[in-house]
């Protein structure tokens with residue numbers, strides 16, 4: 001059975017003499033792997049004693065790297081300490097994005113600074129907790145994409161007008 005490890009205990013292993021890293025709720029002792037890591041030891045030391053999942057996933061480690069991980073596993077994070085709010089799935093993320101983009105239109109009507117609604121929204125809906133207790137927000141693409149939305153609407157309008165004029169002139 002997996003050994004249950006608290007966040008406090010992980011936090012103690014944060015320097016070269018002992019490096020533990022959390023990846024997807026499991027704890028890895030990578031002290032002996034520091035010098036072998038193809039990405040260098042510094043990057044591992046940066047997340048020593050903490051959650052390194054984001055960094056690990058950001059570079060899309062190979063299946064071999066994931067297999068190698070197993071060798072260094074020392075336990076799992078105490079389930080009572082795992083953040084309860086999960087990172088939104090891509091579908092939830094888009095649903096939230098669509099929801100937000102409706103409000104950029106309302107912002108314009110109300111002459112509020114664009115994306116104000118994003119700030120107003122309940123943070124629970126668009127953020128998720130991380131191990132360090134901070135919360136992260138989905139990128140603010142919905143707001144930036146509102147320009148794209150207007151460009152698409154303008155283009156569609158131009159096509160409709162062009163089509164109508166073409167029909168009218170060819171009568």
Ligand code: HEM
Nearest residue numbers: 021028030038039043047052055056059061062065068069
């Ligand atoms: C803790 C266990 C880890 C293991 C066993 C591991 C293993 C590996 C392996 C085998 C590679 C070679 C490329 C591949 O096969 O994917 C690699 C590259 C790399 N890793 Fe890790 N890694 C670990 C954690 C991390 C973490 C936590 C980070 C970032 C915070 C990281 C950042 C990188 C980077 C930047 C590269 C270089 C990618 C490149 O040059 O293209 N690794 N790692």
